Amino acid sequence: MNIETQAPLIVGGERTSGKNVRTQNVLAASSIANIVKSSLGPVGLDKMLVDDVGDVTVTNDGATILKLLDVEHPAAKVLCELADLQDQEVGDGTTSVVLIAAELLKNADQLAQSKIHPTSIISGYRLACKEAVRYMNENLTIPAADLGRDVVINCVKTSMSSKIIGVDSELFSGMVVDAANAVKFVDAKGVARYPIKSVNILKAHGKSAKESILVNGYAINCTVASQAMPMKIVGAKIACLDFNLQKTKMKMGVHILVNNPENLEDMRKRELDITKERIEKIMATGANVILTTGGIDDLNLKYFVEAGAMGVRRVLKRDLKRVAKATGATLCSTLANLEGEESFDASMLGHAEEVVQERICDDELIFIKGPKVRSAASIILRGPNDIACDEMERSLHDALCVVKRVLESKSVVPGGGTVEAALSIFLENYATSVASREQLAIAEFAHSLLVIPKTLAMNAAQDSTELVAKLRAFHNEAQNNPKNRHLKWSGLNLVTGVIRDNKSAGVLEPSMIKSKSIKLATEAAITILRIDDLIKLYPEKKEGGPSYQEALQSGQLDM
């Protein structure tokens, strides 16, 4: 029994094994869950995170919280990664996935205490997960195809309700849905896609959250290169360049050897002229807005000014690509053509209704409005300070993900603990039909799902025990009594603390997020359950001089 304390075979490390390691892992997992617990649901609160430098982040998003925490315990890290994975995969429901996983582990530990082998628990969980997702897809989803915009907006509102913008969800939900629709395109297979990443979200402090605006077009955080350029161009022809419009310069290491002094003068002149010719070529096509990722030398600005064109330098490549896509421009990385000469074709130009520079707060932004080829969307967030704007951005991102999922998967489930309660009843009934030791695990799985309605009720300062019992009673009735089938939409109303029909109340979530979070949580729980031995090595002492990292650290200490 005493192997875990000191094992002579392992050099320079610590080893924990057996029951101990499982209990420790479960403990770590539940402490992670405890951290994010209070941010779940419409009455959840935010966390304030302060990093080493003193930068402050205020957030309600589970994934962001866990990403910023300095987690040491390996099992706890698995949970943090889980939240991150959920964030990347579906974008929302990061808090609930952690809660479910932790609860699954806790209950599994109890089973293990009563000497049930982890592999039995694992297979039970697998089975339960499969059945739960199947049941949910068959019985609890509402096809959204015929339900229209209202459903989508309701889903967004549900996602936002727990966030800082919850009080303004009316405004933001409409904005998010419009933005997602603006970037919609149909891919080669004829499936509508919503690349939400191309919704450009910009933040500017000042004004109030309500004055955030959705711009039909693309906004870039840049200014025109010279004040003498026009601030607005209607009927813009946009050239997107990916090279410098600076004095031409030989690449590094190229020396030019001149024998005749006069040649030197020619070279100087040529340097200026090459760029000038390039600009002239671009201007000749009628371009009046030139966006480049590189720089534009001051001495070249005059040509733009004289032609009445806007020149914008140091545009981010990411932005420029999107602008090019939306306006139909070709991102031009060089003017050279196959004939070895330089040319710029008018077909490379993109078109937009207008390009305008506007002042927002103390800053200037360039808007490309009404792009011709594809509609684009930019959201400009306003708020009291940067911290709030950052959190609004995260919330909007989650909301956009929700829209994407609803529109792409075309099915929704009622929120507010409805699905979890229904599944727990179903699984309990199902468990009794399984005549093997998995039965216990399935029952525990059913029990674990209740953590969501429980936490929701707890955050709302309601009597969670009673509310959840009531909710379960409703769902039991719905599943056993065909007459009362409509009760399957019952969920929690957290403001008043009663049970209501969440389908008609418009508390909806995309079904994909639900199924993904159940699946991911199960997988994560299983991963941790399988562990029965933890070996932690001491940091290796390196021979022969300190590593770069160490040098850096010691250098920092010197300072």
Place this chain on the structure above:
Amino acid sequence: MSAPVLVLNQNSKRESGRKVQLGNVAAAKTIADVIRTCLGPRSMLKMLMDPMGGIVMTNDGNAILREITVQHPAAKSMIEISRTQDEEVGDGTTSVIILAGEMMTAAEQFLEQKMHPTVIIAAYRKALDDMQEILAELSVSIDPTEKSEMRKIVKSAIGTKFINKWADLACDMAIKSVSTVVLDNQSTGRREIDIKRYAKVEKVPGGILEDSEVLDGVMVNKDVTHPAMRRKIENPRILLLDCSLEYQKGESQTDMELSNETDFEKILQMEEEYIKRVTSEIISHKPDLVFTEKGISDLAQYFLSKANITAIRRLRKSDNNRIARACGGTVCSRPEEIREEDIGTGAGLFEVRKFGEEYFTFITKCKDPKACTILLRGASKDILMEVERNLQDAMQVTRNVMINPQLLPGGGAVEMAVAQIMKEKSKSMTGVEQWPYRAVADALEIIPRTLIQNCGASTIRTITALRAKHAADGNQTWGVNGETGQIADMKDLDVWEPVAVKLQTYKTAMETAMLLLRIDDIVSGTKKAEGGEGTGSAAPTGQ
């Protein structure tokens, strides 16, 4: 047997629950207390000393808070709102902090009564919406072209500042400078008022404040390059360049291999010829004045002075832009491409004047200047800094009024009026929300209360009198006379504030309070730079 399970890095501290909420309230209150005495006409300045030993004397909320280092994260976000206010509207930086602090204080009692923060926030949100509506109703529009009206507003903005003694002068300066840079953009159909770029404040220590003026043109801290050049020209033709009048090597790395000594001479000669050619290009356009952002070589100076052209070198880009707007020229970059239109002829007088030991170039009497310099004189650098800050505020106020000519009575009158209406409204509300809603109304009274406090009058008596005044109809413009501490009709006192500033103050203060109230957990010492101990190699999320 069971060792403690370490989940988080031991360096991080975590606080949660009620303690955090009350801590945030306390932090907000502390910040508000720091600058409470800076509000109103009887406000006092603060003297701040930075680690480098420099001093700042100011009563501008933003300038004070910027210098303060705080530990508490909530306090940090409080400080940031002052900056937001400054950048968005330029004035009201002190009130926004005081108001936000008070809003947090108002929420404290409800937190102690175990009311859920989301309920408080919902009530606050509703209150904010109502406030905006009420403000819109209370506001009065004016005609921004009316000089005397404008003066009144600017004067009340200046009233709380250091330059109050020179209020008339400051008003005139602010209005003149802002109306100079107004540009009605035909294409966008909007008014553009770019104070930051085109109304530059230049501070020259020495003289007295009364000597300050707004030039109908531009001033730069530069002297002519060559003593023989003319220092005073009437109706100059001005050429603006951003290239150097020196011989420069190309950008590419060039090496020259010379085989005989005549070649060497040739090179030198070429350099000379280059200068000669460039200057002759310039001379052919017959300018009287040449400004360039880069250098001018001795030889070029010689050629120019021989042609009776005055040259000034090493201008800042922003100065060059201002001169271009003031005299109607274009900045040229290659001497051989100068056109006749590029030459600015709008200026009436070029002159180099000497203040103390330094020479300053003036381009004044411009026909239609769209840019200007505000020349500030004063006893010391520190005073000038404060005067500049005050003037910036005044200019921002002017700008806000020009863009949105809507006014509200100042001196706490608006706050009392809004509070009055909101209290009436709260009576008809049902549910728990009415209490935080009413608390917001009460919290608004902090502005008149602080005004009274700062001038040493009896707070309770005056506030009660003011409340009684507002309870009766038609007294919505009654507020506090910040000088005497008496209640007075703001119409008689002519204390007005732009709506834009007030709206922004309320919005920022309320939304910050909402943000801070939502927090129930503070974790400090989270990662960014990986700590010394710990697992090190396998960070959970590599980004």
